[in-house]
Structure formats: structure tokens, C-alpha cells
Amino acid sequence: MAERHPKVATVDPVWTHICEEARAAVRDEPLLGGFIHSGILHHATLERALSYRFSLKLASGEMSEQILREIADEAYATEPTIGQAARADIVAVYDRDPACHRFMQPMMFFKGYQSVQAYRIGHWLWARGRRDLAYFVQMRVSEVFGVDIHPNARIGKGIMIDHAHSIVIGETAVVGDNVSMLHSVTLGGTGKEDGDRHPKIGNGVLIGAGAKILGNIHIGERSRIAAGSVVLHDVPSCKTVAGVPAKIVGEAGCEQPALTMDQLIDDGV
Structure with a gap:
């Protein structure tokens, strides 16, 4: 994915900050090393990390991680505004939520942020006529996060949903x-x-x-x-x-x- 986002990969202060926080978190709590490496440090871009998170959280016996990962990778590769909105959402949560002290927290721990990013992929599917798959994403987001957003809804950037239940x-x-x-x-x-x-x-x-x-x-x-x-x-x-x-x-x-x-x-x- 990095080669498809050359400008973002070259100058991406949000992702750079997340990676620095992740390395510090591993030093502070080695027991979370595998969790943080697989979620953040193994990935070249924020898009790749979010794609991994999407597939990991929404996979089930009905839909494998691999298929969901391919869907998310395609969405981020063909629609750069999804990644741009993800960055604006991270900054929004960091700025507005007093419980958020690091940029890495929303993407790793906060279901409000994660559910909105999953919705964005569902909306991308809906806009391309892949509506049954979009409904599947909506269903899994509701089951996993307790957040029910129809994939046809239109949501801007810089969104903060606190607690999100x-x-x-x-x-x-x-x-x-x-x-x-x-x-x-x-x-x-x-x-x-x-x-x-x-x-x-x-x-x-x-x-x-x-x-x-x-x-x-x-x-x-x-x-x-x-x-x-x-x-x-x-x-x-x-x-x-x-x-x-x-x-x-x-x-x-x-x-x-x-x-x-x-x-x-x-x-x-």
C-alpha cells in the first residue's frame, strides 16, 4: 500500500506519531509487544494498519480475515479520502476526549473510532453497488461494537463518538x-x-x-x-x-x- 500513497507515506505526521507512541508503549509494557507490533509496527502506513484492524475485528465463521483484508485494502487504495478522514478522526478524538492521551489509543482501543472507520469501508462498498457486502459490514459492526450505522448514511471527517455504545x-x-x-x-x-x-x-x-x-x-x-x-x-x-x-x-x-x-x-x- 505504501507505494500507492507516496505523499502520505513521505509526510504523514499522524502515522509517524502513532509509530513513535507504539515503540514507547512496547518498552513500557513488553507483554503488549505482540499486540502492538501486529496492530501498528508491522505496517508501513496507517491505511495498512486500519485494514488489518478492520479484518481482525469483523472476521467471523461467515467471513474470513483474508477476504475482509482484501476488501479494506481495495477501499483504501482506490479512495484516498477514507484514509484522510481516518487521520482527521484520530486528531479529533485526541483533541476532544480527555481520556485520550495518545494518537494510538483510538485505533487500538476505542470502539467509537474503530466503528466509524469500518462504516467508511461499508459506505465505500455501498457507493459501488456492493450492497449485500455493505450490509454484512454494518451487521458485524453492530454485533462487535454495538454501533449501528447504515452504509448509505453520509458522515464527514473529524468525527468523535465518545464511548459509542x-x-x-x-x-x-x-x-x-x-x-x-x-x-x-x-x-x-x-x-x-x-x-x-x-x-x-x-x-x-x-x-x-x-x-x-x-x-x-x-x-x-x-x-x-x-x-x-x-x-x-x-x-x-x-x-x-x-x-x-x-x-x-x-x-x-x-x-x-x-x-x-x-x-x-x-x-x-
Whole structure:
């Protein structure tokens, strides 16, 4: 793969940083040497490492690691934006999650990051008409990570999903760049209607734990959705909504709520 990404391989600060962290981790904890070497240090690029991780985590008696590895390798080789988004997602998790202290942590330990990268391969398959295989990836991601993202959903880069348990993102949902969400978020429909029926999340939105955003509605850029809210109507940009059903309770409180991860609602909103 390295020869197919010459520029990334030559100047790739994210991957270089991950490899440096990996070597330090092996020195600090030799018992993890095999795990870290097979997951990181045996690979020439981030794409190759992610391809290995994808195949290892999603393989089952129904689909071998080798076949899944070939699928992922093809996806990364033919669509460089998948690898670019993976790097932006790593930086996003490192910047926004106070539990993340190293770049290597998301790709090795965090199911939110790993599930999004697997979704990206499923989306690549869907876009090429390989829909049954895309559904298989969706199924395995749900079984392994507890995250259910339809392969037709469109998700931007710089995504951080913290904890990621019970995330549901529907078929026609759109998630912009630099969005942060916590566990148990649903971007769903409101019934049995067909067609375009899921939310459109603008850039820089922060979605709190347990929030449900339902229907073909638009959440404006840099807004905040409070934890536990049920959102049924459009939300303007730079606002905070809370409640069941959700209502506007103030401004977003800062210029980039998805980056600051400030979820407190007080008189300053």
C-alpha cells in the first residue's frame, strides 16, 4: 500500500506519531509487544494498519480475515479520502476526549473510532453497488461494537463518538464535519415512511448522551443538543436545545461547541 500513497507515506505526521507512541508503549509494557507490533509496527502506513484492524475485528465463521483484508485494502487504495478522514478522526478524538492521551489509543482501543472507520469501508462498498457486502459490514459492526450505522448514511471527517455504545444512524442521515456525539445517540426516522427520512447534522454540532434526533430535520452548524433530548424540529445554527420535546434554551455558549465539548447548560448559554 505504501507505494500507492507516496505523499502520505513521505509526510504523514499522524502515522509517524502513532509509530513513535507504539515503540514507547512496547518498552513500557513488553507483554503488549505482540499486540502492538501486529496492530501498528508491522505496517508501513496507517491505511495498512486500519485494514488489518478492520479484518481482525469483523472476521467471523461467515467471513474470513483474508477476504475482509482484501476488501479494506481495495477501499483504501482506490479512495484516498477514507484514509484522510481516518487521520482527521484520530486528531479529533485526541483533541476532544480527555481520556485520550495518545494518537494510538483510538485505533487500538476505542470502539467509537474503530466503528466509524469500518462504516467508511461499508459506505465505500455501498457507493459501488456492493450492497449485500455493505450490509454484512454494518451487521458485524453492530454485533462487535454495538454501533449501528447504515452504509448509505453520509458522515464527514473529524468525527468523535465518545464511548459509542448504542449509537444508531439511519440510512438517509447526513453528519457534517467536526461533529461530536456521546453514547446512545439516535439519528432516526419517525415511522415507516420511505425516502429521505433522517436528520441532517451541520458542521461542528455537539450531541449529548442519549439524545434522539428524529425525522428529516436540519440541525444548524455549531449547535448543541443537550443530553436526553428528543429533537423533532429544525434547530437554527449556534443554539442550544434541551428537553422532551426539545426547545431552544439559549445560545450555543461558544464558537465551537463540538470542539470544546462543553455540555453545561446555565444562565450563560
